[in-house]
Amino acid sequence: MDLGLTSDQEAIREIFASFFADRAGPDHARAAQPLGFDPEGWARLGETGAPGMGVPVDAGGGGASLADLVVVAEEAGANVSPLPLVDHTVTARLLAGLDAVGDDVVSGAAVAGLAVRPATGGLARSVPAGAVAEVLVALEDHRLVVVRGAAPGEAQPNHADMPIAHRSVQDGEVLAEGPEAVAAHARAVDEWRALTGSLLVGATRMAIKMAVDYVSERHQFGRPVGSFQAVQHGLADLPGLCDGARLLVAKTAWAGDRPGEGVADMGDNEVTDFAALAAMALVFAGEAALRATDRSLHYHGGYGFAEEYDIQLYYRRVRGWAQVLDDPARECRRLAGLLLNDREVD
Amino acid sequence: MDFALSDRAAVFRADVKAFLAEQVTDEVIGAMHESGTFNDRGLNGALADAGLLAGAVPGYGDRDPVELYILFNELEKAGAPYDGLAVTMLVAGVVHSVGTDFHRTEVLEKLITGRHNCCLGYSEPDHGSDVAAITTRAVRDGDGWVIDGRKMWTTMAHESDWVLLLTRTDPDVPKHQGLTMFLVHMDTPGIEVQPVATMATERTNATFFDAVRVGDQWRLGEVNGGWSVMGVALALERGVMGGTNPAVPLLRHVRAWAETAPSPDGGTMIDDPLLRERLARTAIANQVGQLLTLRAAWVAATGGLPGVEGSMAKIFASEAYQQVVGWFQQMAGAEGLLGFGADGAAGNGWIDYDARHAPVTTIYGGTTEINRNNIAERHLGLPRTR
Numbered sequence: 121m122d123l124g125l126t127s128d129q130e131a132i133r134e135i136f137a138s139f140f141a142d143r144a145g146p147d148h149a150r151a152a153q154p155l156g157f158d159p160e161g162w163a164r165l166g167e168t169g170a171p172g173m174g175v176p177v178d179a180g181g182g183g184a185s186l187a188d189l190v191v192v193a194e195e196a197g198a199n200v201s202p203l204p205l206v207d208h209t210v211t212a213r214l215l216a217g218l219d220a221v222g223d224d225v226v227s228g229a230a231v232a233g234l235a236v237r238p239a240t241g242g243l244a245r246s247v248p249a250g251a252v253a254e255v256l257v258a259l260e261d262h263r264l265v266v267v268r269g270a271a272p273g274e275a276q277p278n279h280a281d282m283p284i285a286h287r288s289v290q291d292g293e294v295l296a297e298g299p300e301a302v303a304a305h306a307r308a309v310d311e312w313r314a315l316t317g318s319l320l321v322g323a324t325r326m327a328i329k330m331a332v333d334y335v336s337e338r339h340q341f342g343r344p345v346g347s348f349q350a351v352q353h354g355l356a357d358l359p360g361l362c363d364g365a366r367l368l369v370a371k372t373a374w375a376g377d378r379p380g381e382g383v384a385d386m387g388d389n390e391v392t393d394f395a396a397l398a399a400m401a402l403v404f405a406g407e408a409a410l411r412a413t414d415r416s417l418h419y420h421g422g423y424g425f426a427e428e429y430d431i432q433l434y435y436r437r438v439r440g441w442a443q444v445l446d447d448p449a450r451e452c453r454r455l456a457g458l459l460l461n462d463r464e465v466d
Numbered sequence: 467m468d469f470a471l472s473d474r475a476a477v478f479r480a481d482v483k484a485f486l487a488e489q490v491t492d493e494v495i496g497a498m499h500e501s502g503t504f505n506d507r508g509l510n511g512a513l514a515d516a517g518l519l520a521g522a523v524p525g526y527g528d529r530d531p532v533e534l535y536i537l538f539n540e541l542e543k544a545g546a547p548y549d550g551l552a553v554t555m556l557v558a559g560v561v562h563s564v565g566t567d568f569h570r571t572e573v574l575e576k577l578i579t580g581r582h583n584c585c586l587g588y589s590e591p592d593h594g595s596d597v598a599a600i601t602t603r604a605v606r607d608g609d610g611w612v613i614d615g616r617k618m619w620t621t622m623a624h625e626s627d628w629v630l631l632l633t634r635t636d637p638d639v640p641k642h643q644g645l646t647m648f649l650v651h652m653d654t655p656g657i658e659v660q661p662v663a664t665m666a667t668e669r670t671n672a673t674f675f676d677a678v679r680v681g682d683q684w685r686l687g688e689v690n691g692g693w694s695v696m697g698v699a700l701a702l703e704r705g706v707m708g709g710t711n712p713a714v715p716l717l718r719h720v721r722a723w724a725e726t727a728p729s730p731d732g733g734t735m736i737d738d739p740l741l742r743e744r745l746a747r748t749a750i751a752n753q754v755g756q757l758l759t760l761r762a763a764w765v766a767a768t769g770g771l772p773g774v775e776g777s778m779a780k781i782f783a784s785e786a787y788q789q790v791v792g793w794f795q796q797m798a799g800a801e802g803l804l805g806f807g808a809d810g811a812a813g814n815g816w817i818d819y820d821a822r823h824a825p826v827t828t829i830y831g832g833t834t835e836i837n838r839n840n841i842a843e844r845h846l847g848l849p850r851t852r
């Protein structure tokens with residue numbers, strides 16, 4: 121057991137913490153509204169090798185593990201970066217697993233995206249990176265299809281300023297069919313859950329930091345508002361939620377790097393199954409992020425509601441990440457199926 | 467991060483699980499709730515005889531805190547009576563870290579046989595969270611000391627051989643600087659223990675000290691150095707010694723109930739969508755409680771003092787427990803009110819039991835507010851409010 125980062129991961133963390141802060145931070149996120157995508161930042165990110173980092177080496181990528189990828193994702197989330205790195209990464213890994221990943225996706229020259237929910241009637245609705253994905257993968261009727269071509273470049277107006285768009289997958293090329301297609305999509309969505317969970321952890325961490333900084337500076341009644349116990353106690357539960365979410369995400373990544381070995385025994389609180397952990401990680405990290413951004417915005421007083429302050433960006437973005445896949449309550453019911461092992465889950 | 471237990475820890479856990487599966491029978495669990503004493507010397511002694519106990523003394527022997535965590539987590543998940551054991555091993559850890567050779571021979575060696583118990587005498591009727599303000603006096607008298615005062619909530623005092631007693635030795639200096647810790651044998655003349663009943667099944671006590679004479683060799687730590695001994699005791703207590711997975715047995719009881727209980731909407735409760743959602747949310751909270759506790763154990767295993775990490779684990783687990791207990795008790799309707807022995811009680815009365823027990827978990831061992839103060843000051847770096 122080792123709950124620390126490896127020295128390599130520590131180095132990765134430092135590199136990407138400064139990359140996102142300099143090249144793709146809250147100011148860039150604000151400038152990228154309403155599309156939620158900064159092409160300039162994406163091009164710079166391509167130079168770091170990040171778009172292909174999670175692709176296996178024999179497919180031309182960096183061969184990074186999920187455990188490494190969550191470290192990068194946390195820093196992207198901490199900066200509400202307007203870059204579809206998570207969607208791109210899981211889609212690239214999915215394509216690589218089917219021997220269908222091109223150099224353009226590995227290099228990031230083409231943005232890849234995943235319809236996380238199955239498409240129906242040839243239409244994938246509310247795809248998280250749908251507005252910018254030039255390579256789009258979707259599952260419909262047990263067929264996994266890929267659509268290549270120019271992205272619409274325009275998002276549906278949305279709460280989170282994410283590049284959400286509806287996409288036709290009618291003329292997609294079939295990558296796989298039947299159980300293989302379903303399993304490949306399910307695995308990619310579980311990876312999406314884990315990495316999106318990590319985006320949420322990063323945003324949670326930063327929301328707490330912004331709150332602490334603000335209440336330490338802001339004075340009312342002749343003292344910092346952070347000296348009031350009501351304010352302190354409204355913040356004090358958040359680090360535990362943040363750390364708990366980070367540990368759960370890391371455990372999920374650890375399990376995802378060892379497929380097929382896990383168990384899900386809720387009666388003994390022994391859960392090492394990747395799919396069960398991925399569901400847990402997204403739900404819990406989402407809950408932590410909602411709480412932390414809610415408290416942080418509140419303790420900014422009126423300024424928290426002002427466009428100018430960053431906390432509103434975090435507040436809106438985390439709500440997008442937490443529910444673009446589904447209502448967390450429905451995610452929980454799906455998880456119950458995995459834990460109780462009493463019904464088919466698809 | 468690597469979430470796999472070391473081979474050694476995995477073997478230890480398998481041994482503990484096998485032991486508990488055999489020893490923690492329904493009779494053992496029934497007896498604990500009948501008597502209100504969450505301590506079973508037979509079980510403790512058998513644990514020691516099986517070689518599973520000596521490693522449970524924090525810092526003693528060759529077990530690391532991850533294994534200590536495993537022992538108490540498995541006891542907690544099994545619903546076993548372990549409160550008395552946890553306190554006893556905590557005192558053993560304090561003795562190991564600040565005691566004299568005399569204390570080690572007279573106390574520690576006996577505690578690890580599983581046949582002796584200790585209790586904690588910190589709280590008083592008028593001083594709980596502000597424990598440094600206690601007033602029980604210890605006054606020098608020749609070679610020894612004379613102790614007068616009252617302690618409240620001395621759980622297990624009626625089972626114990628010794629009490630770890632926090633006393634005031636100097637009332638004229640700032641409160642933290644006038645405290646001294648003693649180990650006092652419970653058979654010493656002048657000690658009286660009165661039972662205090664609670665709203666759940668557990669019993670605790672009020673303890674009276676009337677001109678109790680103890681030799682100076684029973685002092686633990688320096689004269690007026692009691693607060694630093696408290697620091698050791700609190701650091702050992704937080705996080706690793708059970709108390710952060712109370713909803714694991716609850717989840718088993720709820721599941722067993724839901725699989726047969728008819729739903730008023732038709733079918734059985736296990737198919738109720740809200741119940742399923744809440745089972746999953748509870749399973750998530752149980753994982754998070756486990757991970758936060760493991761993190762505290764890991765910090766300790768790598769040489770740190772997990773004060774803040776322990777506070778996080780305790781707040782999270784106790785608040786989550788209260789929330790989920792409330793959900794399930796209501797979802798069981800009238801049957802969720804029925805207790806042990808009642809005809810048709812949901813979960814054979816366990817849901818009612820957990821609903822009665824849950825309120826104390828945000829109070830004892832340091833209240834949620836005291837833990838929040840700790841995190842706000844020591845982790846977030848906000849100004850002290852007291």
Ligand SMILES: Cc1cc2nc3c(=O)[nH]c(=O)nc-3n(C[C@H](O)[C@H](O)[C@H](O)COP(=O)(O)OP(=O)(O)OC[C@H]3O[C@@H](n4cnc5c(N)ncnc54)[C@H](O)[C@@H]3O)c2cc1C
Pocket residue numbers: 585586587588589592593594595596618619620621622664670826829830831832833834835836839852
């Ligand atoms: C079943 C049970 C078993 C126990 N076992 C033991 C034992 O074995 N040995 C032992 O020594 N003690 C034991 N305790 C005592 C326990 O540690 C205390 O109850 C606890 O520390 C709180 O103290 P109090 O009850 O005096 O509450 P108080 O300190 O009076 O607190 C009352 C309320 O005020 C809040 N409060 C207090 N100070 C602050 C502050 N600074 N900021 C914000 N809020 C504050 C508290 O959080 C609480 O909600 C036990 C208690 C119970 C109920």
